[in-house]
Amino acid sequence: MNTRSTRRLAAGVAAVGLTIGTLAGCTSASTDGGEGSGEDGVTITWWHNATAEPLLGLWEEVAAEFEEANPGVTVEVTGYQNEDLQRTLIPNALQSGDAPDVFQVWPGGEVRAQAEAGHLKDLTEDASAAIAELGATVTPWEVDGAVYALPFSFGVEGVWYNKDLFEQAGIEGTPETLPELEDAVAKLKAIDVAPIAVGAGDLWPAAHWWYNFALAACSTDTLQTAIPALDFTDPCWTEAGTLLEDFVGTEPFNEGFLATPGQTGADSSAGLVANGNAAMELMGHWNSGVIGGLTADLTVPEFLGWFPFPSVPGAAGDPTITMGGGDAFGVYADAPDEAVALVEYIASADVQRRFAESGAGIPTNAAAADGLSDPNLQVIAQTLGESSYVQLWLDSALGPTFGTPMNQAIVNIFGGTGTPEDVVTTLEDTAGAL
Numbered sequence: 001m002n003t004r005s006t007r008r009l010a011a012g013v014a015a016v017g018l019t020i021g022t023l024a025g026c027t028s029a030s031t032d033g034g035e036g037s038g039e040d041g042v043t044i045t046w047w048h049n050a051t052a053e054p055l056l057g058l059w060e061e062v063a064a065e066f067e068e069a070n071p072g073v074t075v076e077v078t079g080y081q082n083e084d085l086q087r088t089l090i091p092n093a094l095q096s097g098d099a100p101d102v103f104q105v106w107p108g109g110e111v112r113a114q115a116e117a118g119h120l121k122d123l124t125e126d127a128s129a130a131i132a133e134l135g136a137t138v139t140p141w142e143v144d145g146a147v148y149a150l151p152f153s154f155g156v157e158g159v160w161y162n163k164d165l166f167e168q169a170g171i172e173g174t175p176e177t178l179p180e181l182e183d184a185v186a187k188l189k190a191i192d193v194a195p196i197a198v199g200a201g202d203l204w205p206a207a208h209w210w211y212n213f214a215l216a217a218c219s220t221d222t223l224q225t226a227i228p229a230l231d232f233t234d235p236c237w238t239e240a241g242t243l244l245e246d247f248v249g250t251e252p253f254n255e256g257f258l259a260t261p262g263q264t265g266a267d268s269s270a271g272l273v274a275n276g277n278a279a280m281e282l283m284g285h286w287n288s289g290v291i292g293g294l295t296a297d298l299t300v301p302e303f304l305g306w307f308p309f310p311s312v313p314g315a316a317g318d319p320t321i322t323m324g325g326g327d328a329f330g331v332y333a334d335a336p337d338e339a340v341a342l343v344e345y346i347a348s349a350d351v352q353r354r355f356a357e358s359g360a361g362i363p364t365n366a367a368a369a370d371g372l373s374d375p376n377l378q379v380i381a382q383t384l385g386e387s388s389y390v391q392l393w394l395d396s397a398l399g400p401t402f403g404t405p406m407n408q409a410i411v412n413i414f415g416g417t418g419t420p421e422d423v424v425t426t427l428e429d430t431a432g433a434l
Contacts, residue, residue, distance in 0.1 A: 052293035107140030109399020154326030155285025199262025241420020
């Protein structure tokens with residue numbers, strides 16, 4: 001295994017609370033005959049969050065390949081918009097008892113809630129070979145030592161930017177500190193370009209600005225202890241809101257950002273970057289593929305670059321900490337064995353390599369690392385490997401109960417109707433209601 005791959009696996013463990021140093025120490029499947037036998041006619045339903053190329057086409061190819069290799073198996077694969085899938089479609093399907101056999105599972109609090117409710121199949125033994133191949137990146141999907149989903153992508157987020165617009169604005173290099181980012185914003189405004197696109201209409205893309213300011217304001221110890229304890233008494237949580245409030249006051253975002261969607265369509269924040277109408281967007285490692293899917297020729301534009309979230313001088317946080325997470329597929333508790341085989345195939349080196357080559361994200365199978373050709377994803381993988389600690393997305397780390405109220409309180413700061421204290425109060429009230 002090469003050094004970069006080893007570091008990426010280490011960062012996967014760090015995402016759930018361990019430092020790199022510590023590591024060194026729908027319709028359910030139906031059958032027309034015997035259960036679990038492909039020859040008897042098994043239908044597997046598979047839900048994912050890819051609605052555009054290249055990932056949409058790749059998952060369709062994988063489904064067709066699996067059908068060909070397993071006579072009698074039909075895979076009904078469907079892509080849904082991410083917010084719809086996570087907020088309503090999957091929760092409603094699980095509650096109804098009529099869930100898809102294979103579906104997207106988010107790490108941290110979400111997988112824990114689904115596993116504890118009995119919705120997910122324990123893959124620890126059934127997919128042991130795939131789990132061994134994936135290594136430490138399965139850790140964010142573990143609950144009490146059992147693995148409930150196989151991740152296909154893991155990375156950190158940062159700022160995607162238009163190198164051509166930066167050059168036109170006279171911005172040399174990329175911002176490494178918050179004051180440098182604010183200076184870049186001013187220069188982009190001077191050439192009548194929206195400096196930063198944000199999809200606040202979907203809440204979470206805007207909330208990630210507060211998440212990163214929390215990483216800047218809070219010490220590593222606070223992140224490691226306060227989040228699992230649901231203790232938000234440290235003043236750093238309020239400071240994160242103050243940093244956000246001050247930054248919003250510089251008016252860095254696109255016009256109409258409160259109603260802008262995040263990832264879908266030409267008018268989304270990703271679309272504004274894709275068509276050159278905005279210079280930057282804070283987003284996860286998958287954004288290269290999303291932006292590429294929103295261009296006229298459906299390819300990642302040559303102008304696209306990436307840099308880590310800028311540090312905040314004087315803040316208590318460690319600037320080598322990053323915010324990250326990944327995507328995985330889990331199997332419904334009542335699904336047939338063929339569904340487990342499908343998620344194992346998705347996690348295989350061959351599929352993972354094609355995933356890497358597509359530019360849709362960073363693969364979790366170390367054997368596929370050589371397929372990562374997108375230069376931005378290579379930089380992200382390097383940043384991931386060099387991170388002293390990777391904090392899982394805060395809405396994922398805290399769990400589904402926190403996501404919407406926390407993100408809404410943060411967006412209220414964007415809209416001028418909320419305060420830094422309101423976010424902390426929302427977190428405390430949500431924790432108190434559990």
